[in-house]
Amino acid sequence: MDMSAAPRMPTETRSLGNAIGSELLLRRLRRLVSLNGAEINLVLSLNEGAKTHGPGSMICPKADGSPHPRLIASGWACRPRILPDGRRQMLNVLLPGDLIGDRGERRPLAMNPAVALTTVRSISASKLYDALLSKPDEYPQLCAALGRIDRMQESHLLDHIVRLGCQTALQRTAHCLLELHARLEAIGFTHDGTFPMPLTQETLGDLLGLSLVHVNRIMAQLKRDSLIRIRSGVAIVEDFTALALLADRVDPTSRGAPEH
Amino acid sequence: MDMSAAPRMPTETRSLGNAIGSELLLRRLRRLVSLNGAEINLVLSLNEGAKTHGPGSMICPKADGSPHPRLIASGWACRPRILPDGRRQMLNVLLPGDLIGDRGERRPLAMNPAVALTTVRSISASKLYDALLSKPDEYPQLCAALGRIDRMQESHLLDHIVRLGCQTALQRTAHCLLELHARLEAIGFTHDGTFPMPLTQETLGDLLGLSLVHVNRIMAQLKRDSLIRIRSGVAIVEDFTALALLADRVDPTSRGAPEH
DNA sequence: CGAATGCTTGACTGCGGTCAAACGATGTGG
DNA sequence: CCACATCGTTTGACCGCAGTCAAGCATTCG
Numbered sequence: 001m002d003m004s005a006a007p008r009m010p011t012e013t014r015s016l017g018n019a020i021g022s023e024l025l026l027r028r029l030r031r032l033v034s035l036n037g038a039e040i041n042l043v044l045s046l047n048e049g050a051k052t053h054g055p056g057s058m059i060c061p062k063a064d065g066s067p068h069p070r071l072i073a074s075g076w077a078c079r080p081r082i083l084p085d086g087r088r089q090m091l092n093v094l095l096p097g098d099l100i101g102d103r104g105e106r107r108p109l110a111m112n113p114a115v116a117l118t119t120v121r122s123i124s125a126s127k128l129y130d131a132l133l134s135k136p137d138e139y140p141q142l143c144a145a146l147g148r149i150d151r152m153q154e155s156h157l158l159d160h161i162v163r164l165g166c167q168t169a170l171q172r173t174a175h176c177l178l179e180l181h182a183r184l185e186a187i188g189f190t191h192d193g194t195f196p197m198p199l200t201q202e203t204l205g206d207l208l209g210l211s212l213v214h215v216n217r218i219m220a221q222l223k224r225d226s227l228i229r230i231r232s233g234v235a236i237v238e239d240f241t242a243l244a245l246l247a248d249r250v251d252p253t254s255r256g257a258p259e260h
Numbered sequence: 261m262d263m264s265a266a267p268r269m270p271t272e273t274r275s276l277g278n279a280i281g282s283e284l285l286l287r288r289l290r291r292l293v294s295l296n297g298a299e300i301n302l303v304l305s306l307n308e309g310a311k312t313h314g315p316g317s318m319i320c321p322k323a324d325g326s327p328h329p330r331l332i333a334s335g336w337a338c339r340p341r342i343l344p345d346g347r348r349q350m351l352n353v354l355l356p357g358d359l360i361g362d363r364g365e366r367r368p369l370a371m372n373p374a375v376a377l378t379t380v381r382s383i384s385a386s387k388l389y390d391a392l393l394s395k396p397d398e399y400p401q402l403c404a405a406l407g408r409i410d411r412m413q414e415s416h417l418l419d420h421i422v423r424l425g426c427q428t429a430l431q432r433t434a435h436c437l438l439e440l441h442a443r444l445e446a447i448g449f450t451h452d453g454t455f456p457m458p459l460t461q462e463t464l465g466d467l468l469g470l471s472l473v474h475v476n477r478i479m480a481q482l483k484r485d486s487l488i489r490i491r492s493g494v495a496i497v498e499d500f501t502a503l504a505l506l507a508d509r510v511d512p513t514s515r516g517a518p519e520h
Numbered sequence: 521c522g523a524a525t526g527c528t529t530g531a532c533t534g535c536g537g538t539c540a541a542a543c544g545a546t547g548t549g550g
Numbered sequence: 551c552c553a554c555a556t557c558g559t560t561t562g563a564c565c566g567c568a569g570t571c572a573a574g575c576a577t578t579c580g
Contacts, residue, residue, distance in 0.1 A: 081422050084508070089425035091418055105407070108415040147365070155368040157417060158351055162341050164424035165349040165469035169536070200558065209425035211537050216560060232545095248344070429568070460526065471569050476528060492577095 021073025021123050022046040024097040024187050031186060032148050033141040042131055042139060046071060049124030053077075053116040060101050060114040067111070068126050069101035075120030076198055079112045080206065090207040092157070093180065093199075097187045099149070103129045109157070118198045164209050172208045173218045175247035177228055181237065193237035197230050281333025281383050282306040284357040284447050291446060292408050293401040302391055302399060306331060309384030313337075313376040319360065320374040326362035327371070328386050335380030336458055339372045340466065350467040352417070353440065353459075357447045359409070363389045369417070378458045424469050427507075432468045433478045435507035437488055441497065453497035457490050 026043045029035060035043070050073070053059050059077055060067040077094040091112060094100060100114050100122075136143050156179060163172045177197075184195045199207070205215045223229040226238045227246070237243060286303045289295060295303070310333070313319050319337055320327040337354040351372060354360060360374050360382075396403050416439060423432045437457075444455045459467070465475045483489040487503045489496050497503060 081418070083422070083426065087426045089422045091421055106411065108411055108418055112418070151366065151368055157421070158341070158368055158372070160421055161351055161417070161424060162343070162349045164421060166343065166347045202558080212558095213538080213560090214536050217536085220560080462526080472526095473528090473570080474568050477568085480528080 021071050021096070021121065024073065025071055025099075027188060028097045028149070028186050029142065029145040032145040035141050035145070039139050039142040042128065042142065046123055046125060046128055048127065051122050053120040053122065055116050055118055057116050058113050059116055059120055059122055066102035066104075066106065067100075068124060069099060069103050069129050070122045071125045071128075072096050072098045072100065073121040073123055075116060075118045077114045077116050077120050078203070078207070079109065079114050081112070088206040089209065090203070091160075092153075093207065095180075095183055095187070096189070098153075099125055099146075101125070104133060109153075117200075117203060169208070169210050169214055169218050170221065171247055172210070173204070173215070173222065174227070174243050176204075176208060177235065177237075178243060178247050181235075193240065195235050195237075196233060197235035198233045281331050281356070281381065284333065285331055285359075288357045288409070288447050289402065289405040292405040295401050295405070299399050299402040302388065302402065306383055306385060306388055308387065311382050313380040313382065315376050315378055317376050318373050319376055319380055319382055326364075326366065327360075328384060329359060329361035329363050329389050330382045331385045331388075332356050332358045332360065333381040333383055335376060335378040337374045337376050337380050338463070338467070339369065339374050341372070348466040349469065350463070351420075352413075353467065355440075355443055355447070356449070358413075359385055359406070361385070364393060369413075377460075377463060429468070429470050429474055429478050430481065431507055432470070433464070433475070433482065434487070434503050436464075436468060437495065437497075438503060438507055441495075453500065455495050455497075456493060457495035458493045 022044050025046070026035075026040065029043065049070075051059075051070075053075075059072075060070060072094055074096050076096075077100075078090045079092040079094070081089050081091060083089070091109065094114055100110065102110050132139055132143055132146070159175070159179065163175055167175065180197070181190060181193075181195055184190050189195055201215045201219065202212045204210075205212045208215065210218070219230060222243075225242075227243045228235060228237050228239075230236075282304050285306070286295075286300065289303065309330075311319075311330075313335075319332075320330060332354055334356050336356075337360075338350045339352040339354070341349045341351060343349070351369065354374055360370065362370050392399055392403055392406070419435070419439065423435055427435065440457070441450060441453075441455055444450050449455055461475045461479065462472045464470075465472045468475065470478070479490060482503075485502075486498045487506070488498060
């Protein structure tokens with residue numbers, strides 16, 4: 001995870017086993033809707049323009065003009081906002097199976113540069129969006145599912161606001177870890193409470209609006225209280241209900257739509 | 261601004277001078293694009309389903325199913341999220357000329373209930389979106405402008421995250437007040453640094469993730485330093501550049517698209 | 521006039537930031 | 551193989567921003 005030793009990727013690589021990125025997306029989509037054959041084929045046909053991005057490098061540089069849509073095949077990324085005084089605030093975490101870049105709408109979040117946190121492999125998703133934009137009627141369920149993914153992302157953004165606005169460091173951390181767990185579960189990356197957690201405590205701090213040191217204290221507390229522990233890039237949830245209770249702030253009257 | 265004395269609005273009222281809501285929206289749109297005759301007529305024809313909502317009442321109850329799109333003709337509203345312990349976090353502030361409710365996409369933010377902060381008058385915008393959805397080709401510039409308004413709203417959400425995540429109370433407040441100024445300017449509600457500011461300090465606190473008491477201290481400081489002062493519902497910017505300098509966190513490399 | 525609502529102020533506390541140092545892994549080059 | 555750098559984690563001491571509690575003021579309104 002050293003940025004110096006992995007210099008100036010991105011590097012074009014042949015698409016070897018890179019198709020697993022599209023399978024990831026497919027798995028995620030099929031949890032939301034039932035796709036027809038054409039839709040499945042379209043998703044699975046995504047394997048062009050594979051790139052590898054070293055940690056710290058931009059995945060989706062807006063450069064001049066729209067960054068083409070891409071699918072994260074593996075690795076973690078985020079969308080940072082950097083303040084003049086050097087502080088960072090993460091808007092977002094991007095996981096395998098997430099789609100990034102512009103899809104013709106130039107939405108601000110989509111236009112925000114994405115930065116690789118680990119080594120990230122990505123493939124082009126232009127073909128997908130071109131197909132959907134040109135003949136959406138052939139892919140009804142696919143459109144619906146991608147829309148729902150978009151909505152979930154927006155929902156996470158709102159959650160993020162609530163976290164940062166009025167939760168303590170402990171609550172924030174718990175809530176965020178549960179969100180990551182849920183999102184990773186949707187792509188089959190969890191095994192009864194265990195999930196990959198490559199985020200540095202510093203990065204977690206930038207995400208949660210906390211200092212590195214305080215994140216460490218919170219993690220120590222969570223470990224001490226046997227709620228969750230993270231070691232060598234793997235998180236282990238030890239008390240799910242307690243963690244949810246700590247993080248929870250569900251209020252039925254203030255929730256958005258029940259299903260995304 | 262008393263919730264008890266203005267009981268259980270909404271009340272259906274005849275559309276008297278309510279058409280000014282559509283003129284507001286039109287003014288805003290024309291700053292973004294140049295509309296053709298059909299587009300102008302469509303916007304100005306919005307005058308149906310006028311309602312008045314007392315402070316504290318819901319404007320856009322999701323009830324069961326999609327809340328119909330509405331245009332805020334006058335007054336201020338917000339989208340609160342309420343936590344089980346009673347804390348509130350505002351996701352958003354809604355000003356005259358803002359569109360709320362679902363437009364068929366069921367976006368989480370749009371689905372979130374909106375609550376009137378002052379007395380709010382609103383009119384139905386269903387006609388607008390019905391027309392745009394059925395024959396978008398007839399209203400190209402209108403579609404573009406509404407898209408840009410959507411994007412600006414999303415951009416403000418991201419700004420909100422950065423504010424809450426890594427700015428001090430003073431910076432947050434300054435930044436938020438400048439955002440309100442800019443948004444009110446777009447509808448012609450400012451007069452050289454003066455603009456209506458009906459938000460309670462408590463509400464501002466819920467918006468900025470601060471306590472009522474601390475908001476007060478910050479406002480006192482801003483007044484003492486002759487940056488901005490608020491009295492009897494009116495804000496007066498006294499030192500624009502100092503305020504911007506205080507709030508500013510523009511970083512060219514981390515900005516979204518230059519124009520929304 | 522009293523009641524309600526919002527603003528203002530003071531005293532105290534504590535969550536979380538900052539500074540500083542040390543420790544453990546991992547990796548690299550001599 | 552060891553010396554050394556680098557990166558991430560951990561810990562302690564200290565401090566300050568912002569929250570909480572508690573009054574007291576100012577308006578407005580009935």
